[in-house]
Amino acid sequence: MFLEIDQLSKSFGGLQALDRVSFEVQMGAIQALIGPNGAGKTTCFNLISGVLPPSAGSIRLMGQEISGLPPHQIARLGLARTFQNIQLFGGMTVLENVLVGQHIHLHGGLVATLCNLPDIRRQEQRAKTFVRELLDFVGLADKETWSADSLAYGEQRRLEIARALALQPRLLLLDEPAAGMNPRETEDLMALIAAIQERDITVLLIEHDMNLVMNISKRIVVFDQGRVIAQGPPRAIRQNPQVIEAYLGKEEDEDDV
Amino acid sequence: MTEYFLHIAIISGLYIILALSLNLIIGYCGQVSLGHAAFYGLGAYTSALITIHWQVSFFLALPVAAVVAALFGLGLGIPTLRLKDDYLAIVTLGFGVIVDLILLNLDVTGGPDGLARIPPPRLGGIDFRDKVWYLLLVALVVAFTLGLISRLVHSRHGRALKAIRDHEITARVMGINASAYKISIFTLAAGLAGLAGSLYAHYITFINPESFGLHTSILVLTMVVLGGMGSILGSVVGAGVLTILPELFRRFADYQDLAYGAMLIALLIWRPQGLLGSGKISRKFSLAKNRAKKER
Numbered sequence: 001m002f003l004e005i006d007q008l009s010k011s012f013g014g015l016q017a018l019d020r021v022s023f024e025v026q027m028g029a030i031q032a033l034i035g036p037n038g039a040g041k042t043t044c045f046n047l048i049s050g051v052l053p054p055s056a057g058s059i060r061l062m063g064q065e066i067s068g069l070p071p072h073q074i075a076r077l078g079l080a081r082t083f084q085n086i087q088l089f090g091g092m093t094v095l096e097n098v099l100v101g102q103h104i105h106l107h108g109g110l111v112a113t114l115c116n117l118p119d120i121r122r123q124e125q126r127a128k129t130f131v132r133e134l135l136d137f138v139g140l141a142d143k144e145t146w147s148a149d150s151l152a153y154g155e156q157r158r159l160e161i162a163r164a165l166a167l168q169p170r171l172l173l174l175d176e177p178a179a180g181m182n183p184r185e186t187e188d189l190m191a192l193i194a195a196i197q198e199r200d201i202t203v204l205l206i207e208h209d210m211n212l213v214m215n216i217s218k219r220i221v222v223f224d225q226g227r228v229i230a231q232g233p234p235r236a237i238r239q240n241p242q243v244i245e246a247y248l249g250k251e252e253d254e255d256d257v
Numbered sequence: 258m259t260e261y262f263l264h265i266a267i268i269s270g271l272y273i274i275l276a277l278s279l280n281l282i283i284g285y286c287g288q289v290s291l292g293h294a295a296f297y298g299l300g301a302y303t304s305a306l307i308t309i310h311w312q313v314s315f316f317l318a319l320p321v322a323a324v325v326a327a328l329f330g331l332g333l334g335i336p337t338l339r340l341k342d343d344y345l346a347i348v349t350l351g352f353g354v355i356v357d358l359i360l361l362n363l364d365v366t367g368g369p370d371g372l373a374r375i376p377p378p379r380l381g382g383i384d385f386r387d388k389v390w391y392l393l394l395v396a397l398v399v400a401f402t403l404g405l406i407s408r409l410v411h412s413r414h415g416r417a418l419k420a421i422r423d424h425e426i427t428a429r430v431m432g433i434n435a436s437a438y439k440i441s442i443f444t445l446a447a448g449l450a451g452l453a454g455s456l457y458a459h460y461i462t463f464i465n466p467e468s469f470g471l472h473t474s475i476l477v478l479t480m481v482v483l484g485g486m487g488s489i490l491g492s493v494v495g496a497g498v499l500t501i502l503p504e505l506f507r508r509f510a511d512y513q514d515l516a517y518g519a520m521l522i523a524l525l526i527w528r529p530q531g532l533l534g535s536g537k538i539s540r541k542f543s544l545a546k547n548r549a550k551k552e553r
Binding site for chain 1: 433
């Protein structure tokens with residue numbers, strides 16, 4: 001299995017944010033995590049990406065145990081992510097932001113860099129070419145010299161995705177990519193996620209937009225109060241009474257989430 | 258009179274090296290250091306001691322001073338760079354005070370009297386007691402520092418540093434080993450300060466701990482903030498301005514520290530990005546950050 005989450009738990013003091021969560025992600029699939037706010041979805045992402053250490057349980061990426069590794073090592077194993085509240089490098093340009101994502105693919109330590117060896121310059125050129133392709137892919141090619149925080153909201157979301165793709169990951173975690181987007185932007189985003197999947201990148205996403213989730217995910221995992229209460233293909237999830245009670249039923253009168 | 262201008266130029270050069278190196282830590286890496294003068298002092302004393310006691314050539318003592326200062330930087334950096342903001346400021350401040358006290362109390366450093374008769378550099382027929390030659394020497398080291406730092410900040414390492422400064426967690430998620438970077442940069446900056454220390458010792462030929470205390474750390478910090486955190490040219494201008502201005506207002510020398518303090522506070526309130534900074538980066542350190550939050 002590509003990604004295996006087994007009995008994963010996390011507590012913050014007395015609060016059990018995640019309680020023995022288990023699920024799997026197939027290689028090449030688009031899979032969604034859904035659930036009410038505070039159900040533990042983002043905590044789950046933070047544990048997978050190494051931002052927080054788990055209290056118990058295991059996370060295996062392509063067979064390798066990654067739980068408890070620091071985030072920069074997990075990134076090198078092929079995992080990239082975006083954040084629920086956009087985390088761009090505001091002091092840098094659009095191009096530089098995405099170049100940061102290429103960091104692990106560039107070689108040459110401090111000394112080689114300070115000597116400005118030809119190989120370093122060649123690598124830098126290659127990285128720029130690749131990054132410009134990515135900006136084109138997410139539709140930001142004409143804005144590479146803009147400062148990242150001067151972009152419109154939807155563009156910032158796409159820039160964050162481009163930056164994550166620059167890591168050339170095997171697994172991409174998207175934390176509420178459609179949050180705050182209008183229906184048109186959401187349509188574009190769905191197309192973008194589908195195109196990402198075609199690049200042989202497995203996508204695990206957290207999303208509240210049910211239209212998006214039901215349309216593009218192969219499987220859905222439903223969280224509630226730190227537990228997984230259901231998982232399966234979209235059709236089964238839609239009809240699961242427990243899910244309807246915990247989440248989907250409430251969605252009707254909480255369309256702002 | 259020419260002598261006097263040459264002197265000012267040489268001292269400016271030393272402060273440019275100090276400001277540039279501190280800017281690496283503060284402006285590019287986003288870490289606070291209030292003990293930078295300690296590395297300057299360690300470089301000065303190392304260089305002075307080995308040239309006095311072992312008759313080592315200055316041109317060997319200069320890199321040795323840098324290495325020794327860098328090793329102290331590494332030693333301080335490894336345990337402390339996990340700390341953030343205020344805590345790091347306190348620890349580096351403490352380090353500065355400790356080094357100052359050690360220099361004051363050891364026999365080998367001459368205590369409060371310091372070290373005298375430090376040999377000026379000699380190379381072939383060139384006598385570096387001639388200030389023109391010494392200025393040339395300092396200018397070379399300044400050029401080296403400038404080249405090194407501008408190459409660094411425009412490379413992938415520079416991007417990594419800025420990423421750490423802007424959002425450390427995100428930087429780490431991007432595959433950047435933030436702790437290793439912070440420690441390396443702290444070490445490099447300490448080494449550069451050591452270079453400046455060695456140049457100072459062999460220029461003045463007499464050193465005592467007074468030159469390397471908190472006062473100097475704050476002065477260099479003011480230069481960086483005045484010029485603009487994260488701006489190379491800013492550090493050069495900041496160092497130049499704060500070396501030349503006090504010369505123009507010699508009469509008020511007693512109030513210098515007061516003036517630096519007032520200037521630092523005024524800058525942080527009204528122009529946190531400094532004279533030449535880009536503005537966005539220094540929010541972390543300023544009141545403007547809270548203001549921006551409120552506006553949202």
